[in-house]
Amino acid sequence: MNKATTSTVAKTTKPAVKRAVAKPRTPKPVSLISKEQWQQIETEMAGSFVNVKFGYKGHEIHVQRERKDEATTCLSVYIDTVIKGAWMCQIKNLPEDAPKIIPDVWSQRTIAKYKQKMITQIEKVWGKRLAKKEYPELHGKIIWLCPYFSKASVLCRQFKKLEGLELTKAACLKNEPVFS
Incomplete structure (x- = not known):
């Protein structure tokens, strides 16, 4: 191929432009x-x-x-x-x-399953990948109603x-x- 044909091929194969799709709006509660x-x-x-x-x-x-x-x-x-x-x-x-409305009207409190100090010790000993495998809930949280x-x-x-x-x-x- 000569230079003229390679340059025209390169110009015609432009990557497709992705357009952002608008998310459907959730209606505000009445x-x-x-x-x-x-x-x-x-x-x-x-x-x-x-x-x-x-x-x-x-x-x-x-x-x-x-x-x-x-x-x-x-x-x-x-x-x-x-x-x-x-x-x-x-x-x-x-x-x-329990009434079904409790999660709607009571507050949700959270606490980590493991303290940050314990997480760093486990990750230091096991390594991040093996710690995630051995302790799948290492970064998990407990959520309760109050x-x-x-x-x-x-x-x-x-x-x-x-x-x-x-x-x-x-x-x-x-x-x-x-x-x-």
């Missing part, structure tokens, strides 16, 4: 509570005395501020006025009598994502204080 109401609820929950009730999938969700220890408080989420200790477990070990929230903003952020959540009792609904 909330029965307005943005202004969420701001009022959050400021109310940030206060000292909290007594707010929601309705969600046929259950009553009751949020109260309680003492965690001598100096700190937290927001407790009751489902049908109950918090059972058996429900505070790993998500995969949730009892059958009915306590440290801040009102965290609780509101999680509750805003719930579709069909309705506010049934709060001080921001009325101008008079809420008791009981």
Whole structure:
């Protein structure tokens, strides 16, 4: 081949340009509570005395501020006025009598299965490849459910994502204080 034919062949075989495919948008959950109401609820929950009730999938969700220890408080989420200790477990070990809404309304806490110091020691002794083979859950995490929230903003952020959540009792609904 001469130079003229090789240069034309090289010019005609251009790599195909890949176009980005737009991801389908997930629709935002339809909330029965307005943005202004969420701001009022959050400021109310940030206060000292909290007594707010929601309705969600046929259950009553009751949020109260309680003492965690001598100096700190937290927001407790009751489902049908109950918090059972058996429900505070790993998500995969949730009892059958537990309401199905618990993963939606309670906070998820995580902890590493192995501490970082232990991971580095295992990887130093075994090497990274063999450590991954011998300890498949070396970088795994344990996830469990907890009915306590440290801040009102965290609780509101999680509750805003719930579709069909309705506010049934709060001080921001009325101008008079809420008791009981």
